[in-house]
Amino acid sequence: MSWKLPPLPTLKAFESTVRCGTMVEAGDELCISQVAISKQVAKLERALHTTLFLRGGKRLQLTPDGDKLYLVVSRIFHELQTVSEDISGQDQLRGLNICGYSNFTMRWLVPRLWHFRKKHPLVDICLTSSLEDLDFERSNYDGAIRSGDGKWPKCHAVELVPIELIPVCHPNLVKELQEIGVQGLSEKTLLHSVARPNDWHLWLTASKTRDVDPFSGIKFDNGSMAYQASAEGLGVSIAQKVLIMDDVLCGRLAIPFDLSVSSGESYWFVWPETRGSSKISVFRNWLQEDAKNVRGAEC
Numbered sequence: 483m484s485w486k487l488p489p490l491p492t493l494k495a496f497e498s499t500v501r502c503g504t505m506v507e508a509g510d511e512l513c514i515s516q517v518a519i520s521k522q523v524a525k526l527e528r529a530l531h532t533t534l535f536l537r538g539g540k541r542l543q544l545t546p547d548g549d550k551l552y553l554v555v556s557r558i559f560h561e562l563q564t565v566s567e568d569i570s571g572q573d574q575l576r577g578l579n580i581c582g583y584s585n586f587t588m589r590w591l592v593p594r595l596w597h598f599r600k601k602h603p604l605v606d607i608c609l610t611s612s613l614e615d616l617d618f619e620r621s622n623y624d625g626a627i628r629s630g631d632g633k634w635p636k637c638h639a640v641e642l643v644p645i646e647l648i649p650v651c652h653p654n655l656v657k658e659l660q661e662i663g664v665q666g667l668s669e670k671t672l673l674h675s676v677a678r679p680n681d682w683h684l685w686l687t688a689s690k691t692r693d694v695d696p697f698s699g700i701k702f703d704n705g706s707m708a709y710q711a712s713a714e715g716l717g718v719s720i721a722q723k724v725l726i727m728d729d730v731l732c733g734r735l736a737i738p739f740d741l742s743v744s745s746g747e748s749y750w751f752v753w754p755e756t757r758g759s760s761k762i763s764v765f766r767n768w769l770q771e772d773a774k775n776v777r778g779a780e781c
Contacts, residue, residue: 496548
């Protein structure tokens with residue numbers, strides 16, 4: 483069978499340009515000049531008899547043909563890298579790129595990461611936070627931590643911890659809140675994360691509480707800011723239980739009411755079907771085991 487494929491250097495120059503965002507950065511990555519990158523891309527376009535980029539704008543934009551090609555090329559190069567590292571033994575030396583939410587990463591993952599490093603000191607990790615939808619085909623992420631129902635197209639997912647909602651406040655407010663009851667929240671400032679606007683509504687509905695406006699109060703960019711505001715005595719936050727238990731145990735925050743309400747979601751570790759390595763398996767297994775230990779400690 484005769485293979486009529488574009489030259490490999492042209493494909494690599496194209497893949498690097500799309501992933502890096504500019505030909506300058508692609509040239510730096512491949513240790514060649516921007517002019518050389520431009521020539522390789524032009525050579526690829528001539529070989530395919532099409533245009534891959536829309537010229538003239540401030541940012542590089544792919545044409546429909548360019549978009550179609552990149553989805554295939556990026557997957558192939560990643561698979562080549564993975565299998566070559568597995569064969570050569572270099573897989574254990576390359577870092578993992580993991581994307582998560584800033585709130586979960588800072589409050590749950592980072593405090594426990596030393597457990598992983600102690601067991602696997604040779605596996606380096608790069609942690610990035612983002613709220614954007616998963617798109618492994620257009621990123622270098624090996625895996626991600628996301629909340630939802632565990633269903634993402636073309637991905638594997640394992641459940642870590644369920645998301646349960648519970649109010650938290652400054653320890654000095656607990657006695658007063660317990661005396662006035664849940665209905666007394668109408669007299670207090672409710673604190674929210676704009677990323678989770680319906681959490682107070684879910685909890686108040688489950689507690690069968692009326693006359694408390696679930697959308698009133700102060701809104702923060704993320705849950706960590708709301709929890710910090712509660713620790714300063716500003717008001718009562720609706721928190722994800724798994725993210726505040728360390729603060730409760732050390733006395734920074736307190737839980738005034740025992741009712742814990744399921745949000746219907748969980749945190750999951752997600753990775754693409756087309757990728758895999760021993761390091762991803764090691765990290766995934768550690769996450770599952772540590773999450774299991776946390777759930778056991780909360781029971």
